[in-house]
Amino acid sequence: MMKELVSKKWIVAVSGGPDSMALLDMCVQEKMNVVVAHVNYHKRNTADRDEKCVKEYCEKYQIKMIVLHPKQTGKGNFQAWARDVRYDFFMKCYKEENAQGLLVGHHQDDLIETYLFQKERKSIPSHYGIAQISMYKEMEIIRPLLNMSKQDCIAYCHTHDVSYKIDESNLTNHYTRNKLRHEIVEKMTHEDRICVLQEIEERNKERYRMKQYEGLLSKAQLDISTLSHESKEFRMNCLRQWFRNQNLREANNSKDYFEQLETVLWSRNNYEVELSNGKLIVSQGICEIVGNEDKEYEVVIQSIQDFKSPYFIVETTGSMGVNACTVKEIDFPLTIRNVRQGDAIQLRFGTKKINRWFIDRKIPLKDRKSWPIVLNCNNEVILVPGIGCNVEHYSIKPNLFVLKY
Numbered sequence: 001m002m003k004e005l006v007s008k009k010w011i012v013a014v015s016g017g018p019d020s021m022a023l024l025d026m027c028v029q030e031k032m033n034v035v036v037a038h039v040n041y042h043k044r045n046t047a048d049r050d051e052k053c054v055k056e057y058c059e060k061y062q063i064k065m066i067v068l069h070p071k072q073t074g075k076g077n078f079q080a081w082a083r084d085v086r087y088d089f090f091m092k093c094y095k096e097e098n099a100q101g102l103l104v105g106h107h108q109d110d111l112i113e114t115y116l117f118q119k120e121r122k123s124i125p126s127h128y129g130i131a132q133i134s135m136y137k138e139m140e141i142i143r144p145l146l147n148m149s150k151q152d153c154i155a156y157c158h159t160h161d162v163s164y165k166i167d168e169s170n171l172t173n174h175y176t177r178n179k180l181r182h183e184i185v186e187k188m189t190h191e192d193r194i195c196v197l198q199e200i201e202e203r204n205k206e207r208y209r210m211k212q213y214e215g216l217l218s219k220a221q222l223d224i225s226t227l228s229h230e231s232k233e234f235r236m237n238c239l240r241q242w243f244r245n246q247n248l249r250e251a252n253n254s255k256d257y258f259e260q261l262e263t264v265l266w267s268r269n270n271y272e273v274e275l276s277n278g279k280l281i282v283s284q285g286i287c288e289i290v291g292n293e294d295k296e297y298e299v300v301i302q303s304i305q306d307f308k309s310p311y312f313i314v315e316t317t318g319s320m321g322v323n324a325c326t327v328k329e330i331d332f333p334l335t336i337r338n339v340r341q342g343d344a345i346q347l348r349f350g351t352k353k354i355n356r357w358f359i360d361r362k363i364p365l366k367d368r369k370s371w372p373i374v375l376n377c378n379n380e381v382i383l384v385p386g387i388g389c390n391v392e393h394y395s396i397k398p399n400l401f402v403l404k405y
């Protein structure tokens, strides 16, 4: 029994089963100040028998026992309803008795069973398995028996001559969890248990560490440089978590997928990965998902007379002659459109692939496709408006673009 529990007053949830009866007896042996709370749902013929078992124990040791006889109104999931009723009742007892908190008899089998259930469902709980300490509203719940197996609880009751009753409904495989309990957990060897417990510990450690990154992983833009000092495995899990937060189907992909993804993301500056509903774009350490929608556009400005507000290009004196150009009458018709594969800009000396131009200026991959360029009547790119020039490019009407320095 945890030493710090002994000096305070506790509500003990006792169903009459071997786990909670063992827990109650341990409290009594430690001379703890406890009040027993029991819920009799009258769901089974044997429900009164269980209540009687708890009552007899409490009378023997002169322990206060509070009993609830709830009635389920309406249909619905009995287990969920029973749980709510139970914990609200424990809460009421806790307040009335001015207790420190609640002790419940969850044991190691419950812990393993909960974990396997979570694993099967691929859920990401805030804690894997069952936590030793948790809260129900403002009431602290403590589970002192998590180190004991169900068999240990039964053995304890036998050696300490404590009566208990078995809930027959738990013996059937009616509920998925009962099936898991009887067909897997109860058949586990000692070694199997140690193995699973280690796995749970590992996953919780990682879960708590990942919580530090919760803010980072919930953002639409993932700054992967923040994870640079983390291990490969951890980074893979963070990526998977980020995929989940972005609702990407690929979140369920194999470990291999994330292993490869991790390798490219942390070794390449610019990279694109096709996804079922878009593209993952990595640029300068930032990951982002962009949709598949085609953002192709093209506007033709026929004559220099049309070349006035609201769309205008002003001659500037850019350092390399790349950010600026002089538009002459012979250049018309001018075309403003987004970049296509193979486009190259005319420089004073030769040409330069626009992709190079983007790379030199560290233009994020996601912006490159929609970046406007200006072509003259000979289809030569005469201007790629630069970031340094504070260009705004947006559509004010369909196919009408404003380029503003």
Ligand SMILES: Nc1ncnc2c1ncn2[C@@H]1O[C@H](COP(=O)(O)OP(=O)(O)OP(=O)(O)O)[C@@H](O)[C@H]1O
Residues within 6 Å of the ligand: 012, 013, 014, 015, 019, 020, 037, 038, 039, 040, 083, 086, 103, 104, 105, 106, 110
């Ligand atoms: N009818 C009850 N009356 C009092 N305490 C109960 C009752 N049922 C369960 N408990 C308490 O809850 C502990 C766990 O019980 P059980 O494994 O049946 O619950 P569970 O199905 O895991 O659900 P939960 O986690 O919601 O309690 C028991 O050891 C006992 O302390």
